[in-house]
Amino acid sequence: MFKIIEKEELNKDITLIKIEAPLIAKSAKAGQFVVVIVDENGERLPLTLADWDINRGLITLIFQKTGFSTNKLGRLNTGDNLAHILGPLGHPTEIKKMGEVYCMAGGVGIAEVYPVARAFKEAGNRIIGIIGSRNKHLLILEKEMRGVCDELFITTDDGSYERKGLVLDVLKDLFEVIEKSTHTQYPALVYCIGPIVMMKAVADFTKGYQVKTIASLNPIMVDATGMCGACRCKVGGKTVFGCVDGPDFDAHEIDFDELTQRLKTFKEQEGKL
Ligand SMILES: Cc1cc2nc3c(=O)[nH]c(=O)nc-3n(C[C@H](O)[C@H](O)[C@H](O)COP(=O)(O)OP(=O)(O)OC[C@H]3O[C@@H](n4cnc5c(N)ncnc54)[C@H](O)[C@@H]3O)c2cc1C
Ligand code: FES
Numbered sequence: 001m002f003k004i005i006e007k008e009e010l011n012k013d014i015t016l017i018k019i020e021a022p023l024i025a026k027s028a029k030a031g032q033f034v035v036v037i038v039d040e041n042g043e044r045l046p047l048t049l050a051d052w053d054i055n056r057g058l059i060t061l062i063f064q065k066t067g068f069s070t071n072k073l074g075r076l077n078t079g080d081n082l083a084h085i086l087g088p089l090g091h092p093t094e095i096k097k098m099g100e101v102y103c104m105a106g107g108v109g110i111a112e113v114y115p116v117a118r119a120f121k122e123a124g125n126r127i128i129g130i131i132g133s134r135n136k137h138l139l140i141l142e143k144e145m146r147g148v149c150d151e152l153f154i155t156t157d158d159g160s161y162e163r164k165g166l167v168l169d170v171l172k173d174l175f176e177v178i179e180k181s182t183h184t185q186y187p188a189l190v191y192c193i194g195p196i197v198m199m200k201a202v203a204d205f206t207k208g209y210q211v212k213t214i215a216s217l218n219p220i221m222v223d224a225t226g227m228c229g230a231c232r233c234k235v236g237g238k239t240v241f242g243c244v245d246g247p248d249f250d251a252h253e254i255d256f257d258e259l260t261q262r263l264k265t266f267k268e269q270e271g272k273l
Contacts, residue, residue: 001081005058010140014064014108015074016050022057024049024087030119031093031216031248034059035224037084038072045069046221046243048112049088059085062111062140089224090247093214097124098188102174103149104130104167104202106194110141112216113193118148120191126150128187130170136161167194168201175209186211192251196260203251215251217242220263234258 006018024034028049036045051060065074076082093116101120105113110131121127129149133139134157146152153170154162163170171190178184186209192202193216206213219242222230226244233242234255240246 001083002085004076004078004080004082005056007076007078010062011137013138014062014111014140016060016062016111017073017076018053018058018060019082019085020057021059021085024085025052025054025057025059028052028059028088029092030095030115032088032090033224033247034061034085034087034089035221036061036073036082037086038069038076039083042072042083043069044086044222044224045073046089046218046224048216049115050111051115062108064108086224090243091245093119093191093216093248095119095123100126100128100185100187102128102130102171102187102190104171104190104192104194104198106132106167106198107134107138108140109192109194109198110139110145113191114141114144114148116191116193116216117145121148125188128174129153130155130167132156132167134158166201167198168205171202171205175205188212189214190251191216196256196263199251199254200256203254203256207252213251214248215254216247217249217254217259218247219259220265233262 003020004017008016010016033046033048047061047063050062063070065071103113103117117127127149129145129152132155155165190206190213192199199215203213219231219233221243222228224243226241231242232239235249236253
């Protein structure tokens, strides 16, 4: 059993929980995820490790209540137990000193980019954070991102906070400045995580500049151990499994259209739950 030690509603859609899971906390690395089974009848729910505390033996999960299982998880309170947690799973993000790294995220993806930005910062990189949400109230982890980014840009779709627009608009502006400048350089890496449409747009844009871009994918997962094939995606023309080969992939090689189609596979059944 895995006990919930803390719970915080970050906004009306997104909840943070800290759970007692000392063995997972001990081996967690940026970019990895866990599979949660809320109760004995529950389905397997992949969630990114947003943070971990080895000393207290806690892991932090931040999730958006989008459907059956995330709503069920959101109804649990401090002191309640989760039936099972499997992890850490997936390859950690490849962290090394590269120079300047842009860390981009939208929505609940900010929770997923935060440990990656922190790890790149700890490795000695300069971090430019570009995060966005639909409106001011849905923005999460601004303080935490400010703590690990050398510069942080924030966008809201409706302009209710900071810049009105999309994270891609900021990226385009930054690249335009670099293009005109004689002394600034394109980043060594752009790392992005969020809705497929956002990651695809970022990948399409950076491809023109040949700037290395990594996207963290979130295909439908069932076993998350490479056995069932539910999470298969096409990258560079080859079939890969998001759970064991990813979740990070070269964004310029990902077949985002196929991924979008596959994410819709169980939409009708999910609606009936
Ligand atoms: C490796 C990985 C890490 C993830 N990390 C997080 C995280 O840290 N926080 C978080 O909030 N979510 C994360 N997700 C997405 C999360 O797993 C889904 O939102 C969840 O499975 C939906 O389950 P549900 O039963 O609540 O909703 P469902 O009723 O199953 O679905 C509700 C809606 O969510 C969509 N959906 C279903 N599965 C996924 C999926 N895998 N990715 C995106 N959308 C999906 C459905 O198409 C539907 O529109 C992650 C997914 C993966 C694969
Ligand atoms: S979820 Fe089954 S192979 Fe990846």
